[in-house]
Amino acid sequence: MTNKKTRHEIEAFITTWIARERKVEVKEIDPTEAFTNLGLTSRQAVALSGALEKYIGQILSPSLVWDYPTIEQVAAHLEKGD
Amino acid sequence: VGLTLSDAQAQWIDEKRAPEVTARVESWADHVPTSRYDAIVSIEAFEAFAKLRLPADDKLRVYRTFFERCHDWLRSGGRLSLQTIAYGNSGPEDFADFIANDVFPESDLPKLHEIAEAVERRFEVETLVNHRDHYARTLRCWRERLLAARDTAVREVGEPVVERYEEYLRLSEYMFSAGTCDLLRIGLRRIDHPRPTRRS
Numbered sequence: 673m674t675n676k677k678t679r680h681e682i683e684a685f686i687t688t689w690i691a692r693e694r695k696v697e698v699k700e701i702d703p704t705e706a707f708t709n710l711g712l713t714s715r716q717a718v719a720l721s722g723a724l725e726k727y728i729g730q731i732l733s734p735s736l737v738w739d740y741p742t743i744e745q746v747a748a749h750l751e752k753g754d
Numbered sequence: 755v756g757l758t759l760s761d762a763q764a765q766w767i768d769e770k771r772a773p774e775v776t777a778r779v780e781s782w783a784d785h786v787p788t789s790r791y792d793a794i795v796s797i798e799a800f801e802a803f804a805k806l807r808l809p810a811d812d813k814l815r816v817y818r819t820f821f822e823r824c825h826d827w828l829r830s831g832g833r834l835s836l837q838t839i840a841y842g843n844s845g846p847e848d849f850a851d852f853i854a855n856d857v858f859p860e861s862d863l864p865k866l867h868e869i870a871e872a873v874e875r876r877f878e879v880e881t882l883v884n885h886r887d888h889y890a891r892t893l894r895c896w897r898e899r900l901l902a903a904r905d906t907a908v909r910e911v912g913e914p915v916v917e918r919y920e921e922y923l924r925l926s927e928y929m930f931s932a933g934t935c936d937l938l939r940i941g942l943r944r945i946d947h948p949r950p951t952r953r954s
Contacts, residue, residue: 734928
């Protein structure tokens with residue numbers, strides 16, 4: 673059920689998701705900024721891994737955002753698909 | 755003899771028809787054994803002994819009472835095996851409201867030092883391991899199984915319940931893999947002649 677996405681699609685998905693959660697404009701989210709500086713709580717960070725699971729159709733580690741601490745790094749990791 | 759607060763669990767044990775095992779729906783606080791035990795195994799009960807926001811002294815008193823009871827119930831040199839989740843790199847203030855209010859509203863976890871203090875002069879620690887990675891793996895397996903049977907689960911309990919359960923499994927896996935929570939397995943040996951505490 674894996675739904676292959678490109679790095680840019682994943683980045684766009686995460687950016688939009690965070691912008692909606694934080695109620696800010698998408699352009700205010702810097703994909704090279706650490707998640708901790710983007711104002712996400714631990715619970716939101718875990719919820720993001722859940723949203724990503726649905727988006728790419730693959731079970732993911734809930735610690736994803738801690739293991740790959742920027743939007744760019746998460747997207748690059750998921751594009752590789754390992 | 756097995757003690758549980760769950761009717762379903764007691765029934766399950768009875769149906770196994772293991773004549774050497776008696777399951778009782780009874781709290782440890784009300785238990786009166788007919789003879790002394792060689793060993794006591796306590797699995798995942800300790801978490802529920804202290805209520806959330808109980809003052810530190812009261813929490814320690816509850817733990818102490820449990821260990822004193824176990825001490826009374828054991829023969830000389832008897833062993834107590836304790837398995838409990840504990841705060842790791844965290845405290846109650848760090849817990850997501852979802853876990854504290856929705857999932858385990860009644861419970862507060864111990865810290866290792868609280869257990870160590872509560873067993874003093876009643877039990878000595880023989881072994882201590884932290885198997886939090888085992889729980890992270892268990893929770894991942896449960897989530898994979900739920901995902902595989904998701905359509906059936908949604909039909910039976912509805913989408914919102916399944917989503918809440920998924921969030922619980924995901925947050926719990928995160929807590930054990932990140933070390934916010936530990937899984938302690940402690941092997942204790944009864945101190946048969948506790949020295950009285952002297953005032954200095």
